[in-house]
Amino acid sequence: RRVAAADTTLLILGETGVGKEWLARAIHGEGPRAAGPFVAINCGAIPEGLLESELFGHKAGSFTGAVQDRRGHFETAHGGTLFLDEVGETPRQVQVRLLRVLQERVIQAVGSEREIPVDVRVMAATNRDPEDEIRSGALRQDLYYRLGVVSLTLPPLRDRREDIPALVENYFDIYRARLGRNVLGIDRGAMDALVAHSWPGNVRELINVMERAVLLCNGEEITRADLPEAVTGDHPGVTRSVGASDLFTKPLREARREAAAAFERDYLIHHLEACGGRIAETARRAGVTPRALFDRMQQLGLRKEDFRR
Incomplete structure (x- = not known):
């Protein structure tokens, strides 16, 4: 103060x-x-x-x-x-x-x-x-x-693990509201994995993980299955690379659409992080026009402000 x-x-x-x-x-x-x-x-x-x-x-x-x-x-x-x-x-x-x-x-x-x-x-x-x-x-x-x-x-997030649960809850609430998802909470297994992760990308990585988890979760709570392999250390196999095991319970067309959207979102997040949220540079890397990139970011709930360094 x-x-x-x-x-x-x-x-x-x-x-x-x-x-x-x-x-x-x-x-x-x-x-x-x-x-x-x-x-x-x-x-x-x-x-x-x-x-x-x-x-x-x-x-x-x-x-x-x-x-x-x-x-x-x-x-x-x-x-x-x-x-x-x-x-x-x-x-x-x-x-x-x-x-x-x-x-x-x-x-x-x-x-x-x-x-x-x-x-x-x-x-x-x-x-x-x-x-x-x-x-x-x-x-x-x-x-x-x-x-x-x-x-x-x-200090980096790995040196203040006691802050992780509060940060997780904060960004869970933000993205649940922003994405309009009816997810009620985070189960103990998922929280334990989040606290144990080394977070090389610090708070920015945590923000992206929570946004992705809220988007992909189809149950009442976020579980380990909704988190990236880099966070959980789980290696479920190539067919589960999207990280949403309940895709197998859905019709092929719907599962394919959701898996493609999840991959596209992770792909854009990767390049937006690398470019610090700069639309023109990200669009060049992705091989699309800035206008097309901006429109797709809106559809996927991504904001350039969240990637600024």
């Missing part, structure tokens, strides 16, 4: 998928800027030549393709919080500009000489060791000290 109430910069450390952006949003929501915007940007997902424009904005004609003025994320986050994910992947020249903004509280759009005051709380995150990044020259030491006025380390 002290961190939320303060208005200092904050650096969140932790492995990929541990929930760094979720924590930043929670801190923003509990702080004095809660009524203002929360703007998140993944510094590692934006091409180096465009990151300055994304952060600080640009003037028309300042570079090829800049046909009109555009505000950057510092301006759109005015009065609220700007979350810089994977800040260690920011190019060095952009780090210099970030440092000036943190010190002077003013920005200059690309191609402009005018200084614009900004009132923004900056939170940043990285899945790398900042000390290693400083030694390698990837991260400026002065920027690290400026960002890390307060640092929080979010």
